[in-house]
Amino acid sequence: MIIEELNQELRETVKKFSKEKDLDVIFKEKDIEFEISDDINRAHFSSSTPLKLAKFFKTNPVELAKNISEKINHKAISKSSVEGAGFINIFINQRHISDEVKKVLKYDKEWGKKNLKKGKVLVEFVSSNPTGPLHIGHARGAVLGNIISNLLSNEGYEVTKEYYVNDAGRQINILALSVLLETFPNKINREGLYLGNYIKDLAKKFVKSKLVYFVNEPEKILSSDTEEKIDQLITYYKEGSPKTWKQIKDFSVKEMIVLIKADLLKMEIIHDNWFYESSLGSVEKKSSSLAKALDIIVKSKNTLEKDGAIWFQGTKFGDDKNRVLLRANKEPTYYLTDVGYHKNKIDRNFDHYINIFGADHHGYVARLTSAFNLIKKSNQDIEHILYQLVNLYEGGRKSTMSTRRGKFLSLADLLNEFNSDLIKFFFLEKKYDHEIDFDTMLAKENSKNNPYFYTMYAYVRCCSILEKRKPNLNKNLDTNELLKNYELLSKIINFPFYLEKFTLERSPHSLVHFTKEVAANYHSFYEQNPVITDNQEESNARLLITKATSIVLKNSFKIIGVTPLEKM
RNA sequence: GCGCUUGUAGCUCAGCUGGAUAGAGCAUCUGGCUUCGAACCAGAGGGUCGGGAGUUCGAAUCUUCCCAGGCGCACCA
The missing domain is CATH 3.30.1360.70 (Arginyl tRNA synthetase N-terminal domain)
Known part of the structure; x- marks a missing residue:
């Protein structure tokens, strides 16, 4: 370059x-x-x-x-x-510009792509609990993780996209309980349980698909405290009807994951690996990632015992308090589970780890990073990318999303209103450290202004011209034409440099803005320069510019994750 | 209270590891389709870059103090 x-x-x-x-x-x-x-x-x-x-x-x-x-x-x-x-x-000079343009055409699909081997990267993103469908907030994380992965792999990294499935723990029990109470007749108050319509759907499907044993509702008086009552109910069914409990729990998780996968597939976002929390094994088992991670941390002398529990001394690493890893009853906390998961990641020998989290998890980053640094191998490192949350508005009024209460704008509903490429542009044109206020009504009104159309239209214009006449590479280029349109060409011939910069900066939104600029330059060029003319040399130069533009736009679209259209 | 984060045109946002006159889109106004797709183009107006102080040749960008919004501060996940 x-x-x-x-x-x-x-x-x-x-x-x-x-x-x-x-x-x-x-x-x-x-x-x-x-x-x-x-x-x-x-x-x-x-x-x-x-x-x-x-x-x-x-x-x-x-x-x-x-x-x-x-x-x-x-x-x-x-x-x-x-x-x-x-x-x-x-x-x-003109000679150089002309050589570079020829290079763009020669490389075509490969223009901007690096073939160097730069190491293995694991990108974890979405990782939403399978206790409800993906909502608009998860969608932001999904498109972000996807484009970061694409940028990295374009730069020559070997990228694995991973989804961590929290299929164990209390939240999953609450999910199972929610479905169970929907399946069997009872008069139990559902406060604090998952209330979305998807629970009803799961229950119906469960009844249809399985031979179930009937369960009764508990006769003893339940606690008046909502959370305590939920735990009592979980224990009651788990111990009273273990077979049904397991059936309904496994079924619910499996079905939720089917739903989540289907939504992501509609966005054309495909994870290479789905890692299940349940596969981490138990702390009792010496060979489990959980036990190994705990062992390393204890041996590093960064833990202490208090009240029968094992605590990580986070304060040594700048955390404001110490955190429990292993409870007195030998149950791992979520923290230990996640550290164990990262131990597993480490053992899979990647060079670099990227976690893409919602900003509501930011307090968690320091803790996880300190533990990671204690158990990692040398030359491995971890990085967190936090994206700000999406606020949902209804007719100008803020509405708080809650999966439990069944109040959220699901990705599936979003996809019914807008096509997935539009959604990608919507999220990706904004920097991820900026909150987004989303109002469905407003979004519908404004969707015409989405840069997706502007950018794609430029590509469509290129295609439509190139369908009529093809550039001839062997003819001499009208170098004057090239110099005259250098503003556009500058972006085209420096495309690989820009991509490298955007990747290094982790600024995928810059790529979206870049494509908008390329499109703007081309639209302007198009209005002022009839491409198909009788002047062969001039026309050929303009065709080459058109072709080069289409290459850069197409390659950008691929990284952003949107489908190039030849007509619209 | 502590921590992280945001504040740039009427609105939505770029620009922030210091660089030349602070940029787009929408909205407003003025022009442009008998010609490759007008989902477009050309132009105009619109700014104490939240406020103060500091660092220096130079600050939207760095430091610091305020102000305002968001998020987080569990033996939940």
Whole structure:
């Protein structure tokens, strides 16, 4: 890539210059670089390096810029100058642009893709409890995890997308209880249980599909405390009708996962691996990930015993309090279970781990990271990406979502209103650390303004022209045409650089904005430059620009996870 | 109270690891379809970048203090 070559040249020049001056200063690499200019009338590439280094060289920036700029030499440079407070501005020549455009066409589907082997990454995302269908908040995590995975694998990482299924624990028992009470006649108050319509559906399906044993409702008086009462009921059915309990629990979890998978499939988001909490085994079993993780942490002397429980000394690592790992009754807490899960991840030998969580989990990150660092192998590391929550509004009024109370906007309902590619653009154009207020009515009214249409329309225009006439690569390019449209071409030929940047920055929204800009440049180009004309050379150059644009848009769509349309 | 996070045009958002005149879309206003798809283009107006202070050649961007919103502070998951 030209920018990398220019940076290389710039760094060598600066190095030479400092040797001449007999100075031995080590510079930060990012201080010595060119950036792609956003104003092509000013420059194709510009650098503020002289401004940054003037102090080290004890000279004024303009002077330094002149010195450096005179020494920079690259065959692609057509003009280089010093402007402003000490910026180096350079233009590249027509020959180079033309070569680059040819390269884009040659690489086609591969343009922007790196073939280097960069290591194995495990991306965990969605991981919603199978106690209810996915809702709009999960959808945000889903599209985010998907695009981050795509960006990474495009950069040459070997990516595994994983969904962690919490199929054990109290929440699952509550799910089972909710379905059970819906299945058998009883007069028990359902307060605190899962109340969504999907529970009724599960119960109906359960009755149809299985031979069930009848269970009675408990005769003894239940606690007046909701949570206590739920636990009493769970114990009553679990111990009183173990066979039915297990049947209904397994059935409910299985069915919920079927639903979740179906929703994700509709979004064309497919996890490579579904990891079940229940497969972690028990702490009693020495060989389980749970036991191994606990063992390592205890041996690292970062635990203490209090009230019969084993606590992790989180305060040593900046947590505000210590956390229980193993309860006095030898039951693992959720924390230990998750640490055990990460032990399992570690043993599967990835180089890098990314967890994509909703921002409501942020308090959990420090804890998990400290434990991870104690049990990891060297050269492994973990990273958390937190996305802010989606607020649901109904007619301007905020409505609080709750899976338990059955109050949420399900992904399935969302998909009935909007196509999945539209939803992807909607979520991904916003940075993930920004909250989103979602009002279905408003969203319907505004859906026409979704950048999806604007961007896709540019692609459709390209396709429709290319259907009429194909560019000829063997003919000479009208280089004047290329230079005239450099603003568009700059994005096209620097596409791999942009992708690398977006991946490194973990800023998928930038890719969406980038495609919007490419589309804008193309729309503008389209209005001003009839592509199919009698002037063969001119027409061919414009066809090449059209083809190159379509390549960059198509490759971007693939990473974003939307289907390119040839007609709309 | 402590911690994390957000505050940029009327609205929805980019820009934030310091760089040149703070950008889009929507809305408002003015133009453009007999020609490759007008789901588009060209142009106009609209800003104390939440507020104060600091760091420096330079601050929307870094530091700090306020103000306002969101989230989190379990032997729940």
